[in-house]
Amino acid sequence: METKKLNEMLEKMTINEKTALRNKLEAEIEAFFNEVSDKNTIILVEEVKNLIDRVGEGFVEGDYYAPDRYYSRIPGVKNIRIRRPATISVKLHSYVQLPEKITLYGEEYKVECFESSLY
Numbered sequence: 001m002e003t004k005k006l007n008e009m010l011e012k013m014t015i016n017e018k019t020a021l022r023n024k025l026e027a028e029i030e031a032f033f034n035e036v037s038d039k040n041t042i043i044l045v046e047e048v049k050n051l052i053d054r055v056g057e058g059f060v061e062g063d064y065y066a067p068d069r070y071y072s073r074i075p076g077v078k079n080i081r082i083r084r085p086a087t088i089s090v091k092l093h094s095y096v097q098l099p100e101k102i103t104l105y106g107e108e109y110k111v112e113c114f115e116s117s118l119y
Helices: 004-013 015-033 041-055
Strands: 067-069 077-083 087-092 103-106 105-117
Touching: 015 041, 041 067, 041 077, 041 087, 041 103
Parallel strands: 087 105
Antiparallel strands: 067 077, 077 087, 103 105
């Protein structure tokens, strides 16, 4: 892609869109250097970064029912939430192979999955 076209595209993007793009690129680059080839893990890292930054198409701000959450593109995953201490809660429609932990911004997060057909 030519630099001029890329710059034109970036000028039209919102900060939210640029941040989500950065998170996607960082997740893919980190996966390459850490020799991670599992697509679901790469998407999970991207989406958790988006949740932390409160950006991206899947982000939903917390309400009376639930805290901030991110509706995932991973097949079988409904949404992702962050709980303390350093836990990522993944709500599944059906079983999906995900890592037991991921590291983001120097902090290790435990990944807890649970199946639910509710909401």
